[in-house]
């Protein structure tokens with residue numbers, strides 16, 4: 001089978017490509033530059049022509065993926081801006097939403113009879129809303145983060161950077177009309193140009209036979225395989241991890257987020273392709289809640305390693321407080337996923353990052 005992976009140069013996507021190749025799929029990756037494509041060609045050279053790349057410079061342009069989707073059996077759409085630094089919310093929301101719409105529209109027009117499934121990499125940030133202090137809430141696939149969208153509606157550019165990113169993930173996955181005041185190029189009242197993934201599926205249900213799956217991970221950790229020429233090029237979910245193990249950021253026992261290993265996210269992307277009943281489902285792929293202190297405790301867990309002798313210890317044994325808990329039981333039951341332990345993930349990630357010369 002042939003699988004298209006968009007944004008193939010990203011932290012998570014490189015692992016997805018690797019797992020697809022190991023599982024004997026043919027892979028076509030989209031990248032934004034030849035340099036990124038050649039890096040991947042070299043990384044996957046043992047697979048020869050089983051891996052190819054095509055350049056899609058701007059996924060916001062109409063028809064951006066028209067050529068790329070031709071002849072594919074499935075599509076895994078991962079490309080989306082991931083940072084908390086946007087000034088105008090449009091900077092991040094527009095490429096996220098238009099990229100998702102464009103992959104679906106190209107699939108609709110040029111997907112062909114072989115196309116069975118489109119998988120969109122969403123986020124637990126499309127699910128989680130703030131939990132009042134001192135309380136705990138368990139989130140499932142039924143929940144949607146509309147809070148971040150309201151924040152943007154009310155505050156516009158002054159909303160916190162993380163809410164701009166979080167809103168981009170809800171909007172790309174679910175689609176809500178209100179926010180499109182920011183997006184001139186999307187006509188909210190025109191059903192030929194619906195707002196995002198699940199809505200697109202509803203509106204166009206009669207026109208094709210493939211289905212949609214979304215994968216919703218929390219903060220993704222794990223050893224990076226993608227090109228990181230300098231520390232600034234490290235992706236957003238590894239940045240605070242790196243800062244805490246190098247002592248630049250003080251560890252706190254308060255909940256930082258939930259986490260999952262990048263290899264489990266990649267494995268989920270394989271399993272949804274081979275599990276018929278996964279069609280039409282969202283899947284939370286989360287190992288557990290964590291604090292930055294948990295990272296330090298895991299780095300120093302037995303057996304201890306010389307490599308980590310300079311990593312701070314923080315305050316081991318501090319009381320951990322977790323308010324946001326993700327329910328991954330659907331992924332465990334339907335996909336048979338088991339999660340890598342925090343000790344293995346943290347040590348592997350730390351070894352990888354500390355061995356680099358920046």
Ligand code: NDP
Nearest residue numbers: 007009010011012032079080081095123218219220235237
């Ligand atoms: P990376 O930043 O490493 O990867 C992002 C990918 O998207 C890169 O291939 C990047 O291309 C591409 N991309 C970014 N902006 C654009 C754009 N405007 N047009 C085209 N391509 C673009 O991050 P991750 O691998 O961590 O994230 C991948 C996906 O996973 C994203 O959809 C993110 O929202 C989602 N996700 C990530 C989590 C995490 O903790 N890492 C958690 C939950 C979801 P280029 O290499 O050229 O910059």
